Amino acid sequence: MAPRHLPVGSFVRIDKHDLQSILDSLSQRGYRTIGPRLRDDAMVYDELTRVSDLPIGYIDEQDGGRYRVVSDPQQRWFGYVVGPHSLKNFVFPPHETLLRSHRDADGLWSTQTELPETRPVAVLGVRSCDLRALRVQDRVFLEGPYVDVHYQSRREPLFLVAVNCARAAATCFCHSMKTGPAVRGGHDLALTEFVDHFVIEVGSDTGGEVVTETNWTPCTIEEVQAANDVPQRLSSAMQLRDKTLPASSAGDVEVDHPNGRYLDIRGIRELLLDNLEHARWQAVGKRCLSCANCTMVCPTCFCSSVEEVASLTQDNVERKRSWASCFTAEHSYMNSGTVRKTTASRYRQWLTHKLATWHDQFGQSGCVGCGRCITWCPVGIDLTVEVAALRGDKS
Amino acid sequence: MMSAAMDHRASSPWTVHWANISKMAAEVPGVTTYELTFGDPLIAREYQFSPGQFNMLYLPGVGESAISISSDPAEPEKLEHTVRVAGNVTRAMSRLHVGDQIGIRGPYGSAWPMRSCREHDVVIACGGIGLAPLRPAIHHIIHHRDDYGRVYLLYGARTAKDLLYTEQYDAWRNAGIEVEVTVDIGDAEYRGHIGVVPILFYRLRLKPERTRVLTCGPEVMMRFVIFEALARKIKRDHIHVSMERNMSCAVGLCGHCQLGPTFVCKDGPVFTYQALEPYLNLENF
Ligand SMILES: Cc1cc2nc3c(=O)[nH]c(=O)nc-3n(C[C@H](O)[C@H](O)[C@H](O)COP(=O)(O)OP(=O)(O)OC[C@H]3O[C@@H](n4cnc5c(N)ncnc54)[C@H](O)[C@@H]3O)c2cc1C
Ligand code: SF4
Ligand code: SF4
Numbered sequence: 001m002a003p004r005h006l007p008v009g010s011f012v013r014i015d016k017h018d019l020q021s022i023l024d025s026l027s028q029r030g031y032r033t034i035g036p037r038l039r040d041d042a043m044v045y046d047e048l049t050r051v052s053d054l055p056i057g058y059i060d061e062q063d064g065g066r067y068r069v070v071s072d073p074q075q076r077w078f079g080y081v082v083g084p085h086s087l088k089n090f091v092f093p094p095h096e097t098l099l100r101s102h103r104d105a106d107g108l109w110s111t112q113t114e115l116p117e118t119r120p121v122a123v124l125g126v127r128s129c130d131l132r133a134l135r136v137q138d139r140v141f142l143e144g145p146y147v148d149v150h151y152q153s154r155r156e157p158l159f160l161v162a163v164n165c166a167r168a169a170a171t172c173f174c175h176s177m178k179t180g181p182a183v184r185g186g187h188d189l190a191l192t193e194f195v196d197h198f199v200i201e202v203g204s205d206t207g208g209e210v211v212t213e214t215n216w217t218p219c220t221i222e223e224v225q226a227a228n229d230v231p232q233r234l235s236s237a238m239q240l241r242d243k244t245l246p247a248s249s250a251g252d253v254e255v256d257h258p259n260g261r262y263l264d265i266r267g268i269r270e271l272l273l274d275n276l277e278h279a280r281w282q283a284v285g286k287r288c289l290s291c292a293n294c295t296m297v298c299p300t301c302f303c304s305s306v307e308e309v310a311s312l313t314q315d316n317v318e319r320k321r322s323w324a325s326c327f328t329a330e331h332s333y334m335n336s337g338t339v340r341k342t343t344a345s346r347y348r349q350w351l352t353h354k355l356a357t358w359h360d361q362f363g364q365s366g367c368v369g370c371g372r373c374i375t376w377c378p379v380g381i382d383l384t385v386e387v388a389a390l391r392g393d394k395s
Numbered sequence: 396m397m398s399a400a401m402d403h404r405a406s407s408p409w410t411v412h413w414a415n416i417s418k419m420a421a422e423v424p425g426v427t428t429y430e431l432t433f434g435d436p437l438i439a440r441e442y443q444f445s446p447g448q449f450n451m452l453y454l455p456g457v458g459e460s461a462i463s464i465s466s467d468p469a470e471p472e473k474l475e476h477t478v479r480v481a482g483n484v485t486r487a488m489s490r491l492h493v494g495d496q497i498g499i500r501g502p503y504g505s506a507w508p509m510r511s512c513r514e515h516d517v518v519i520a521c522g523g524i525g526l527a528p529l530r531p532a533i534h535h536i537i538h539h540r541d542d543y544g545r546v547y548l549l550y551g552a553r554t555a556k557d558l559l560y561t562e563q564y565d566a567w568r569n570a571g572i573e574v575e576v577t578v579d580i581g582d583a584e585y586r587g588h589i590g591v592v593p594i595l596f597y598r599l600r601l602k603p604e605r606t607r608v609l610t611c612g613p614e615v616m617m618r619f620v621i622f623e624a625l626a627r628k629i630k631r632d633h634i635h636v637s638m639e640r641n642m643s644c645a646v647g648l649c650g651h652c653q654l655g656p657t658f659v660c661k662d663g664p665v666f667t668y669q670a671l672e673p674y675l676n677l678e679n680f
Binding site for chain 2: 108146349
């Protein structure tokens, strides 16, 4: 029997405005549809039901400690790259209730696991680095000895409409981390943007069903090739940049062709773990404010703390989980003292975890090269520069 | 979607099992042993643990604490925890009474290597509350005394009044454990040894190739114990340490307890010194 919908791996073409019908189809299927929205001068993920609400014609300029939205002469729909939000916000929200306890009239406690609202989420505009970051979080929350059921109940129904990047911010280094810019798996649909149409690659059966309901036409071989070329061109430009510029120089400033940063990952685990007492940690510790911004925006950071929220009578108690950060003193507090007392030691913990010990724990890097931590650091601390410094001078 | 999510409900790692305090015994000032009995007979029947493992003990509205199991693993129905008042949760616990409820998640973490200690001499070196997680190992050794060579307990506390489980030392000695005790500060009545735990090593004639060391206590004490053990040529992977770190989840999901590449909650709390050697002496690591 022939499949009733477009099979995984097929490429189709839709007119740009028919993207609306994909959103509509997702809403009809019960999804809460989320996409990039311009809010408070930044692209964030928020409710999106009409494609006209996309930040069409805007792009972002990013650099160490700097984020600016400017207009895009090319009027692209997806010309910007990643903002402060990531998929983490939807699968591992900043705050959530894990457990509720109730004390009955006889004074006896009982408990119930609190699972999140069951309406599934569809996110439009996801980038390759974010899909890879989701894989990193899957490994943490789903593939260890204990499964995080709260993450799982949000993750399993997640529907992802990815976009192949055509431009990089000056802070991007997916190319170095081998996590982009081309979308390679983990998506339900992947869009490539052209002037008046999108090419869509079907990545899952549900994705196929959704596209089948829109006004699509099959792609010619040339159109498929053109779609593959878009991220490929960017990849080549990023590679060229890798070879030509030292990592420590800031990214290109020319808005239209910033080709990202570069991180040399050869032997990076040993580089960091062999240099735990390098003077550079003290130097960066002097600049770092220990504000935790980097850990909040990082799409893979998974630390959390749980607190008790009780009713006035103390008979109803919730256990609430919130994002935590290794940059705080509470994070490593014990009554014998805080383990990581200095800012330098906290930055060292963060960076060695991301780039080195993550490999021991989860068999992969904890960094996907999205550059968020560079952009949103108020003092512009740049991990690519810090690693280059450790590499350059092993005093 | 709903049904799939519901299926996992039972297996949430945050699920708490309710127990009642069946006995409460004041040990030394600020330290109480709680015997806990599960309310659910099925859990009560199936619950088992290994020496060195810990539970998360929960008081609704106050919070959770990681507490080692301090009782005999052969009698899991008499589940004991010896708790020192340190802050919010442990203080609230000390105000409970027999019959009150405590939530339990666990057991978690790695165990003392009771199997590889067989045919070996075993030095148990601990300080303060650090004897609590080692008491299950002592029980285990006593039950299988012939499997082990010479067994020493080197135990220290601040003063004689802070020594835990003193009423049991004679029984342990009679069962073939050489118990050596020391205190930091002596007083008029105290007749025993004064000084820190590592000093007790000087009394032992050890055969390094067939000796294993199990240690738990303040990190400085453990560092000196390790130093003494290494000085006696005991192998790095024959020295076993139990580490303490802040933990919210105990199942490797909250990130707090990381120590280098390890999660103390699931890779530890018991590690070989070999595994931790690169990190144990780093300041603020
Ligand atoms: C594996 C393991 C086994 C332990 N076994 C025992 C035991 O058998 N008996 C015993 O008395 N104590 C034990 N502890 C220490 C015990 O967990 C802490 O004393 C307790 O969490 C303090 O909580 P609190 O709310 O009373 O103190 P607060 O100071 O109010 O604690 C605030 C928070 O800090 C953290 N914290 C503070 N001190 C410690 C600490 N030493 N270790 C870990 N987290 C800490 C906890 O997350 C706690 O929620 C163990 C700790 C670990 C990690
Ligand atoms: S460490 Fe920085 S660049 Fe790497 S994934 Fe996290 S936020 Fe992105
Ligand atoms: S590196 Fe930057 S963002 Fe991260 S804690 Fe330090 S100052 Fe804040």
